[in-house]
Amino acid sequence: MTATTALPAFVPIGTRPLGRIGRVLRKDRLAALGLALIVLVVILAIFGPWISPFPAQGYGATSVPDRMLPPSTVHWFGTDQLGRDILSRVIIGARPALTVSLLVVAIAALVGIPLGAIAGYRGGWLDQVLMRVTEIFQAFPPLLLAMVTVAILGPSLLNAGLALAICWWPWYARLVRAEARALRDRPFVEAARAIGVPAWRILPRHILRNCLTPVLVQATVDIGSVVLAAGSLAFIGLGAQPPSPDWGLMVAEGRGQIFTAWWISTFPGLAIFVTVLGFNLLGDALRDFFDPRQVKR
Structure with missing residues (x-):
């Protein structure tokens, strides 16, 4: 066996991976649902300023005569205490939510x-x-450590993201360490060492490549988890600050009127729920897709 032995833990089994993806989506309706939800959120994040009905209100412009209006044909999700259209704020809030989550997961993974x-x-x-x-x-409990870090750095969306990245990297370190320990004694790694391949080449080519599958699954689920954690920090005043269209901040702003103006908190909360659900379902689908035991030979 040579150092270039195939990497079964990473490469999808089968000669037509795109066809496999289609078969998985046809058979697993939950996976298709998760992918559809994520595509929807991504579209909102990219095109939010152009598809929101009241983009200026989405970024914080007020309209006092329209305050506290219930859902209607004009304001589908109603308006808040300052007359801002909640649908517009939910749509525009998708961009910072996804951006921060991707940055947190990227920093945590890179470390x-x-x-x-x-x-x-x-x-x-x-x-x-x-x-x-x-x-x-x-x-330390992750959310508690993040709260302490944000309290030191100051409340803002950027500082909340840095605090969450500090909390998240140890999970990737332990995950990859476990995979690396299992791989370092595999025959293709021993063969590479035997022919004199240095460690700095073995690590990326033979160790890290075979760790990508669990890391990819974990990162997909973590994006949704970071959306929830960032929203939690904003809810208690340690994340995004007004008038930012942050979903967690919007939930906090409407909690005092939950029984009289339920729509102010409900729709941003549903946005968080849909995003987290989509990434969790996609993460489960990716785990099954890359698992060789799930493939019919």
């Missing part, structure tokens, strides 16, 4: 994946040191 791969492949004292540092971060 955690190399550390986990090095720790798992090298082992020894380096593994012990890196894992002890990781455990220090994991010893």
Whole structure:
């Protein structure tokens, strides 16, 4: 066996992966639903300013005569205490929600994946040191650590994203470390070492490539989780600040009128729910898609 042995844990089995995707979506209606929800949210994030009915109100412009209007044919989701169209704010709020979530997951992965791969492949004292540092971060509840970090840095959407990235990277480090430890004694890795391939080439070509499947699944689910966490920070005043069209902030602004003007909090909350549901369903579908045991030979 040579160092270029196929990588069954990463490469989808079958000669037509696009056809497999189509078959999975036809058979798994939940996966199709998750993909449809994510596509919808992405479209809103990209084209929100052009498809929202009242884009100026989406960014914070007020209309006092229209305050607290219930859902109607003019304002489908109603208006808030300042007369702003809630549908427009929900649509425009998709962009910062997705942007922050993608940045948090990207930063967490860029920090955690190399550390986990090095720790798992090298082992020894380096593994012990890196894992002890990781455990220090994991010893704190993630949301509590994020709250403390934002309180130090100051409440804002950017600081909330940085705080969540600090909380999220240890999970990628431990995930990749476990995969690297399982892979470092595989025959194709030993063959690469035997012919003199240096570690700095083995790590990306043979270790990290075979870790991409669980990382991809975890990252997909984490995008939805970060949307929920960022909304939670905004809800308690430690995330996006008014008049930002943040979903969590919108829920907080309407909680005092939940029984008299239920639409102010309900529709932003549903936006969070739909986004998290879509990424969770897609993550489950990706896990099944890349699992060789799910493929009929």
